[in-house]
Amino acid sequence: MTDLRAELEDFLKGLQSPNILLIGRTGVGKSTLINSVFGKNIAKAGAGLPVTQYFQKYSRPLEEGVPITLYDSAGFETDKAQDFVKGTFDFLNSQRTKGKEEQIHLAWYVVDASSARFEYFERDLIDKLNSERIPVIIVLSQCDRASDEEITAILRVIEDFKFEKAYDVIQVAASPLIKNGKPTCEPFGLEELVEKTAELLPKAYVDAFIAAQVVNIKAKRLVAWMYISSAALLCFGAGYIPLPFTTPIASFISQGELCFRLAALFGYKDLKGLPDILKTVRSSKEGRITFWATMITDLFVGEPITSTIAGATAATFNCVVGLALAATFEELAKRELEGMNQEEIERLLQQIFKQKFDKYRNDIRIKKKEDLENIKGSYLEGS
Ligand SMILES: Nc1nc2c(ncn2[C@@H]2O[C@H](COP(=O)(O)OP(=O)(O)OP(=O)(O)O)[C@@H](O)[C@H]2O)c(=O)[nH]1
Numbered sequence: 001m002t003d004l005r006a007e008l009e010d011f012l013k014g015l016q017s018p019n020i021l022l023i024g025r026t027g028v029g030k031s032t033l034i035n036s037v038f039g040k041n042i043a044k045a046g047a048g049l050p051v052t053q054y055f056q057k058y059s060r061p062l063e064e065g066v067p068i069t070l071y072d073s074a075g076f077e078t079d080k081a082q083d084f085v086k087g088t089f090d091f092l093n094s095q096r097t098k099g100k101e102e103q104i105h106l107a108w109y110v111v112d113a114s115s116a117r118f119e120y121f122e123r124d125l126i127d128k129l130n131s132e133r134i135p136v137i138i139v140l141s142q143c144d145r146a147s148d149e150e151i152t153a154i155l156r157v158i159e160d161f162k163f164e165k166a167y168d169v170i171q172v173a174a175s176p177l178i179k180n181g182k183p184t185c186e187p188f189g190l191e192e193l194v195e196k197t198a199e200l201l202p203k204a205y206v207d208a209f210i211a212a213q214v215v216n217i218k219a220k221r222l223v224a225w226m227y228i229s230s231a232a233l234l235c236f237g238a239g240y241i242p243l244p245f246t247t248p249i250a251s252f253i254s255q256g257e258l259c260f261r262l263a264a265l266f267g268y269k270d271l272k273g274l275p276d277i278l279k280t281v282r283s284s285k286e287g288r289i290t291f292w293a294t295m296i297t298d299l300f301v302g303e304p305i306t307s308t309i310a311g312a313t314a315a316t317f318n319c320v321v322g323l324a325l326a327a328t329f330e331e332l333a334k335r336e337l338e339g340m341n342q343e344e345i346e347r348l349l350q351q352i353f354k355q356k357f358d359k360y361r362n363d364i365r366i367k368k369k370e371d372l373e374n375i376k377g378s379y380l381e382g383s
């Protein structure tokens with residue numbers, strides 16, 4: 001138990017967490033955007049830590065899950081624009097002197113779609129961020145309340161500024177207008193914003209970013225698949241070949257690590273039931289002997305057991321466990337968003353895992369590395 005806790009702590013500490021800067025005028029929707037993308041009201045009113053006159057810091061600490069840091073600019077007004085620009089670059093410089101972990105890794109420049117306001121100094125600010133190697137995404141906010149004409153107009157204004165490079169402009173409605181107690185449309189653009197951000201962030205920070213956001217499940221699946229397939233591929237690697245009836249499963253790959261990576265990716269860190277799941281997988285008869293025996297008979301009827309067969313069986317096992325875990329956490333995350341509380345989630349954990357495990361155990365057979373490609377396709381496209 002303590003080993004597993006330590007494994008999780010190590011994993012989370014090893015994740016490099018991104019620092020994202022948000023800039024935009026007062027009221028464009030920066031705080032709303034933060035809360036929509038990262039959930040759980042990170043940017044609670046008044047909860048940010050002022051770091052300078054212009055920037056507030058919102059961090060999710062390690063105790064609460066995958067760490068992420070957002071710097072939200074106090075909205076600026078045009079009459080103070082030059083002070084704000086100076087304040088921004090002073091801030092960037094001071095972060096830089098604090099070392100790699102404190103630097104800003106990417107910026108969202110938020111513009112209200114219906115405002116028709118975008119000025120020269122904003123262009124210069126964006127180009128300057130870019131020249132300091134900070135990727136910038138222009139977020140056109142509150143698009144649900146802007147007319148098509150307004151959106152076209154602001155896009156044209158932005159285009160006419162002839163930036164040094166063509167920045168990505170993403171149309172977003174983070175929290176659509178409510179009429180008669182109902183939202184006038186579904187939120188949109190957030191998944192795309194996440195995808196673009198993951199594309200532009202330095203690679204080392206992508207895992208933590210994808211884990212921290214809650215709006216793009218496909219992106220989470222893609223990262224989940226990277227973890228699962230690498231655990232499966234390991235089984236084919238020379239020198240890493242388990243002999244099924246002699247080697248305990250837990251010794252050739254850390255299922256603990258796979259489990260915690262996947263849990264953190266879908267937003268879980270402190271589920272008390274996690275070690276139990278792993279114990280089930282590691283020690284039950286189902287999880288071991290029966291599993292191996294069925295797989296081997298299914299996959300390689302009548303062939304003598306060789307290291308290739310052992311590798312393929314182990315790969316199948318890792319894939320089944322990994323996919324069952326990922327599907328379980330995804331399902332729980334969905335239920336949590338729908339309002340389920342932590343206690344109920346704990347209660348459902350074992351039950352859902354068992355269902356998913358049985359399903360994948362019947363479906364998945366890997367004889368060779370190439371089989372992973374088909375599994376990837378159906379996992380990523382599955383509903
Ligand atoms: N219709 C609509 N309203 C939104 C959207 N996003 C934010 N708002 C509303 O716009 C107002 C301002 O949003 P905030 O998120 O507080 O804006 P901010 O940029 O953080 O503002 P400052 O912190 O003052 O700079 C709030 O009333 C939000 O409910 C959106 O996508 N659609």
Ligand SMILES: [Mg+2]
Pocket residue numbers: 030031032072
């Ligand atoms: Mg705000």
